Every structure is written in C-alpha cells, then in structure tokens.
Amino acid sequence: MPRTSTKADAPVRRVASGYRLEDQAGFLLRRAYQRASSNLVDRIGSYDLTAPQYATLARLYERGALSQNLLGRLVAMEPANIRDVVLRLKKRRLVATRRDATDKRLILIDLTTAGVALVEQLIPIEIECTATTLAPLKADERRLLYGLLGRLAEG
Amino acid sequence: MPRTSTKADAPVRRVASGYRLEDQAGFLLRRAYQRASSNLVDRIGSYDLTAPQYATLARLYERGALSQNLLGRLVAMEPANIRDVVLRLKKRRLVATRRDATDKRLILIDLTTAGVALVEQLIPIEIECTATTLAPLKADERRLLYGLLGRLAEG
DNA sequence: TCGTTATCGTTATGATCATAACGATATGCC
DNA sequence: GGCATATCGTTATGATCATAACGATAACGA
Numbered sequence: 001m002p003r004t005s006t007k008a009d010a011p012v013r014r015v016a017s018g019y020r021l022e023d024q025a026g027f028l029l030r031r032a033y034q035r036a037s038s039n040l041v042d043r044i045g046s047y048d049l050t051a052p053q054y055a056t057l058a059r060l061y062e063r064g065a066l067s068q069n070l071l072g073r074l075v076a077m078e079p080a081n082i083r084d085v086v087l088r089l090k091k092r093r094l095v096a097t098r099r100d101a102t103d104k105r106l107i108l109i110d111l112t113t114a115g116v117a118l119v120e121q122l123i124p125i126e127i128e129c130t131a132t133t134l135a136p137l138k139a140d141e142r143r144l145l146y147g148l149l150g151r152l153a154e155g
Numbered sequence: 156m157p158r159t160s161t162k163a164d165a166p167v168r169r170v171a172s173g174y175r176l177e178d179q180a181g182f183l184l185r186r187a188y189q190r191a192s193s194n195l196v197d198r199i200g201s202y203d204l205t206a207p208q209y210a211t212l213a214r215l216y217e218r219g220a221l222s223q224n225l226l227g228r229l230v231a232m233e234p235a236n237i238r239d240v241v242l243r244l245k246k247r248r249l250v251a252t253r254r255d256a257t258d259k260r261l262i263l264i265d266l267t268t269a270g271v272a273l274v275e276q277l278i279p280i281e282i283e284c285t286a287t288t289l290a291p292l293k294a295d296e297r298r299l300l301y302g303l304l305g306r307l308a309e310g
Numbered sequence: 311t312c313g314t315t316a317t318c319g320t321t322a323t324g325a326t327c328a329t330a331a332c333g334a335t336a337t338g339c340c
Numbered sequence: 341g342g343c344a345t346a347t348c349g350t351t352a353t354g355a356t357c358a359t360a361a362c363g364a365t366a367a368c369g370a
Contacts, residue, residue, distance in 0.1 A: 019278050021213045021230075025288045026191035026206055028301060031231050031308040033188045034327090036181035041328085050328095051181055052356065058176045069318055075176075076186050079319060081357060088355080105318045105365050123174050133180045136306040145303045146183060151291040152300075153186040189357090196358085205325065205358095224348055234349060236327060243325080260335050260348045 025152075036133045043129050044122055052077065054122060056085050057094060057111065061119040065110035067100065094118060180307075191288045198284050199277055207232065209277060211240050212249060212266065216274040220265035222255065249273060 021027050037051045044054060055075045060066065066074065072082030086109055089095045094115035100106035111119065134142045176182050192206045199209060210230045215221065221229065227237030241264055244250045249270035255261035266274065289297045 019213070019217070019282070021210060021217065022305075023285070023301075024281060025285045025300075026188065026195055027210055027231075028304040028308065029184060029188040029191050030206070032304045033181065033184040034231060035308055035310060036184050038328090040181055050355065051185070055176060055182055058174070062174070062176065067318080076182075076189060077356085078358065080321080080359085083319070083321095084356080103318090103366070107319070126179060127174070130178070130180045133307065136310065137303060141303060144299065145180075145307075146178075148292060148296060148300045148303075149183040149187045150177075152288065153183065153190055155190060155291065193358090207326065222348080232326085233328065235329085235351080238349070238351095239326080258336070258348090262349070 036130075039133045040126065040129045043125050047118065047122065049122070052081075053085055053089060054126065056082070056089065057115060057119045058123070058126070060095065060109065060111045061116065061123075065108045067106040068097075068109055069106075071109055089115070191285075194288045195281065195284045198280050202273065202277065204277070207236075208240055208244060209281065211237070211244065212270060212274045213278070213281070215250065215264060215266045216271065216278075220263045222261040223252075223264055224261075226264055244270070 040051045040054065049057075052075065056071065056077075059071060059074050063074070068082060068086055069079055071086070072079055075082065077085065086095060086097070090097060093112055095109050096112050098108050098110075100108050134145075137145060195206050195209065204212075207230065211226065211232075214226060214229050218229070223237060223241055224234055226241075227234055230237065232240065241250060241252070245252060248267055250264050251267050252262050252264055255263050289300075292300060
C-alpha cells in the first residue's frame with residue numbers, strides 16, 4: 001500500500017467512468033490540426049515559413065491588398081496576432097504596408113513582388129501537403145470531412 | 156492606375172487561380188479547433204483552466220499517476236510543453252509530483268484530492284461542451300467525423 | 311453639430327506550441 | 341564490466357494564440 005496518507009497534496013487513486021478524452025471533439029481536432037500543421041512545416045519549413053504565415057500570404061495572393069484587421073479575420077487571427085505575423089513578413093520584405101488614403105485608421109497590407117513569387121512557389125507544395133494529410137481518406141470521405149468541418153467552424 | 160512603379164517593395168496585383176485557402180485541410184482544421192477550444196474556454200474559463208490543462212488533468216484522472224514524459228505523449232504535447240503545463244497545475248496544487256523509486260529519470264505526476272474534485276466537476280461540463288461543438292451535426296454525422304478525424308491523426 | 315457608439319491598430323500579459331541542444335540516467339550489447 | 345545507444349527532463353529561442361485595456365479615427369443619430 002503506497003503512503004498517500006499524511007501529506008495534503010498526496011497522490012490519489014480513482015476509477016475512470018465511461019469518460020474518455022479521445023471522445024472529446026476538441027482533443028480530436030487538436031491532434032488532427034497538429035498532424036496537418038506538421039505535414040505543412042515538413043514541406044515549407046525550408047522556406048522558414050509557418051502555417052499561419054503561409055495562410056496570410058495565400059490570402060493576400062487571393063484577395064490583393066487588405067486592411068490588417070480584415071486580413072486577420074480572413075485568416076482567423078485576432079488583431080494582436082495578425083499584427084505580429086505581418087511584422088515578421090514585413091521584416092522579410094514579403095509584404096509591404098501603406099496607409100489608407102481615405103480611412104486614416106487602416107493599414108493596407110499587400111504582397112511584394114518577392115512575396116508573390118514565394119506564394120506561387122508554395123501553392124503547389126501546399127496542395128501536395130493537403131493531399132498527404134488527407135491520404136488516409138478516400139475521395140468521397142475527403143469531401144465529407146470538408147463539409148463537416150465547414151459546418152463546425154461556422155457554428 | 157495605381158503607382159506601383161519605383162519602390163522596390165511596392166504592392167502588386169495578381170489574379171488568383173483555382174486555389175482557395177478554404178480548400179486546404181490544415182486551415183479548416185485550425186478553424187474547427189479554434190471553435191471547439193473557444194467553446195470549452197467559454198464554459199471552464201471561470202475555473203481559470205485552458206483546454207490543454209483540462210486534457211492533462213483528464214488524462215491523469217483516467218490513468219492515474221504517469222511519468223511526465225508519458226503524460227505528455229498521451230495529451231499530444233512535447234516534453235518542453237508538458238513541463239510548463241505541469242508546473243502551472245502544480246503551482247495551483249491540482250497535481251503533485253514525486254520521483255520514481257526505481258528509475259531516477261522519471262517524475263511521476265498525479266492528481267491531488269483537489270485535482271480529482273475539480274476534474275469530476277469539469278467532466279460533465281466538457282461533455283456538454285463537446286455537444287455544443289457538435290451541435291451543427293446529426294448523430295450519424297458526428298460518428299462519421301470522429302472516425303475520419305481519428306484516421307487523420309493516426310496518419 | 312455634438313455626443314455616442316463602433317472600428318482599427320497597439321500594448322501588455324500569460325499560455326500554448328515546436329525545435330534544438332544538453333546533462334543525467336537506463337538499457338542494450340559485447 | 342564497459343561502452344554505445346536510447347530515454348527523460350531541462351533550458352533556450354521564437355512563433356502562435358487569446359484576452360483585456362487603451363488611444364485614434366469613423367460612423368451614426370439626436
């Protein structure tokens with residue numbers, strides 16, 4: 001019998017009921033995202049880019065110049081976070097910023113020519129990477145997963 | 156015509172091809188996880204617990220005392236990260252640590268009585284929270300999603 | 311017009327995350 | 341026994357993340 005008596009913070013034993021962490025959606029989603037993110041970093045890591053940084057560049061490539069705040073919403077990042085990402089990308093001359101002429105609150109972000117060139121290199125790699133992530137699933141299962149995830153994210 | 160001429164880092168325009176960030180698995184998974192995590196924090200935030208902290212406590216509740224390293228693997232955290240989580244939980248007296256008698260490398264982590272009491276309060280809340288996250292889906296869709304996510308995480 | 315409200319970006323704080331390098335201890339094999 | 345290898349925990353660095361509070365600017369309504 002282990003001595004779990006006197007000390008106030010002594011370890012305790014118990015029996016787990018029907019609850020399992022693996023049955024919780026958040027835990028499953030976290031692990032799946034870890035896997036996907038790790039797949040991406042494996043491939044674009046040599047470019048010294050993270051997944052959120054890539055998403056930011058890709059969004060700018062799709063949409064052209066955007067205000068920092070809107071850019072953040074479009075990549076699902078809070079204002080304080082997109083700011084830091086933009087700063088890092090700006091330091092590397094992948095994006096450029098300028099003030100909006102009519103709305104003095106806005107900072108417009110856009111890709112530089114170097115940023116465009118990099119994104120165009122990366123897009124095919126990201127598409128391959130998505131294929132790797134989804135490799136365990138068949139085509140119809142992938143479509144199913146996308147639909148389900150989309151509905152989860154929308155709420 | 157905007158003046159994108161002289162400056163080296165001047166913004167550039169371009170046309171997006173068939174590529175869409177929304178079609179990339181990593182981005183979808185990140186947003187779905189954000190949603191799930193936010194649902195959880197909305198409910199257990201008043202306990203000053205994060206999702207990873209809860210997962211750590213729940214795992215200890217299921218399994219009893221574990222080495223720090225194994226605990227980390229069971230909640231999908233690197234050694235450096237689980238260390239910090241354990242430190243925070245220990246500071247709040249929710250877990251206790253002790254040295255393994257036979258293997259001097261190991262630090263055994265276990266719930267305190269306070270930790271057990273907290274987990275038992277939190278488990279029903281987490282189950283509700285998972286229900287909230289999965290609310291957009293029907294029962295058969297939830298099972299489907301779990302199966303697909305599980306296969307993604309396994310690789 | 312003036313005052314209220316909303317939006318944008320910043321700052322600060324604290325908690326994940328991943329990675330690499332390192333010492334200490336175990337384990338394996340010879 | 342002794343040495344190579346593996347595992348465990350730590351440290352350090354840097355990049356997300358979320359939240360709250362704040363000043364500046366816009367937008368809106370009385």
